[in-house]
Amino acid sequence: MDLTWNPLRACIRTLNPKEEKYMQGEVKFKRQVFLKNVMRLKVFIIHFYEFGKLFENCFEWDSKIQSFSALSVWLLLCYYFEPWMIAVGILLIFLKQYIVKTLSGPASIQWDDTADSDEMDDEEEEAKDNLGEEKKTLKERLQAIQEVTQSVQNAIGKIASLLESVKNTFNFTVPYLSWIAIAILVAAAVILYFIPIRYLLMFWGTNKFLRRILRPHSVPNNELMDLLSRVPDDEMMLDYKDLKILSGSGETMERRRDVKKKHKTS
Numbered sequence: 260m261d262l263t264w265n266p267l268r269a270c271i272r273t274l275n276p277k278e279e280k281y282m283q284g285e286v287k288f289k290r291q292v293f294l295k296n297v298m299r300l301k302v303f304i305i306h307f308y309e310f311g312k313l314f315e316n317c318f319e320w321d322s323k324i325q326s327f328s329a330l331s332v333w334l335l336l337c338y339y340f341e342p343w344m345i346a347v348g349i350l351l352i353f354l355k356q357y358i359v360k361t362l363s364g365p366a367s368i369q370w371d372d373t374a375d376s377d378e379m380d381d382e383e384e385e386a387k388d389n390l391g392e393e394k395k396t397l398k399e400r401l402q403a404i405q406e407v408t409q410s411v412q413n414a415i416g417k418i419a420s421l422l423e424s425v426k427n428t429f430n431f432t433v434p435y436l437s438w439i440a441i442a443i444l445v446a447a448a449v450i451l452y453f454i455p456i457r458y459l460l461m462f463w464g465t466n467k468f469l470r471r472i473l474r475p476h477s478v479p480n481n482e483l484m485d486l487l488s489r490v491p492d493d494e495m496m497l498d499y500k501d502l503k504i505l506s507g508s509g510e511t512m513e514r515r516r517d518v519k520k521k522h523k524t525s
Contacts, residue, residue, distance in 0.1 A: 290404060297407050318479065320471045333464040337457050423492035436490050443486075 316322070317329040431437045450459070470477055491499070 290400075294403070294407060297411065315479075318467055318471060326468065330464070330468040333468070334461055337460040337464065340457060420492040420494070421487065423494075424487045424490040427492065427496070428487065428490050432496065433490060436486065440486065 317326050320326045427433070428437055428440055470479070
């Protein structure tokens with residue numbers, strides 16, 4: 260085989276859409292693959308959760324040095340921030356990973372070895388899964404599947420509910436809440452027009468960091484999410500329509516009874 264390699268053309272081809280594979284096997288549902296994909300996603304969720312907890316602890320002032328340092332970094336970052344710093348920050352991540360990779364010195368694996376190892380791993384995993392399934396009872400397997408599918412179902416339901424609440428906010432499903440959102444957006448547009456965003460971020464960050472000191476008994480909240488939580492989603496609207504129909508049918512039944520009583524008395 261003759262391979263002709265042009266780095267410039269390869270770079271241009273990389274930034275274009277990937278070639279579509281027309282010969283693909285039919286993907287079937289497998290419990291092992293489903294659980295494996297959930298665990299793959301769980302790793303990233305745990306990282307984001309730990310970062311969120313660390314970010315939240317800075318507001319609680321459990322460690323005064325950590326909170327004061329975070330407040331100082333936030334104010335300096337907001338005051339001196341420029342858009343090019345985002346690209347530099349991402350480049351620093353690449354630099355860190357490159358240094359770690361060079362120091363650890365990973366062994367290079369050839370393509371044939373990886374393909375063979377993947378096939379062997381798949382066969383070994385299937386054999387182990389078959390042995391493990393024989394040992395497990397049917398009740399345990401169903402319970403494990405139910406727990407994972409329930410967590411995925413709840414997560415998808417929360418995302419769908421949030422998106423439907425956003426849609427219903429713009430649709431004037433609850434006019435009072437929609438007008439509140441309009442007033443907030445008008446006020447935000449006026450404030451952003453007259454005050455630079457860096458000063459607003461500095462004020463917002465200082466308010467968040469000093470909340471624990473100035474208002475120790477206040478509950479941390481997100482005003483945007485609080486507003487969206489008041490907007491009903493499509494499921495709530497269907498339930499409301501059903502209740503309205505039931506209440507309407509109850510009123511008609513009472514009216515019919517009143518008419519019958521009037522006829523009897525007359």
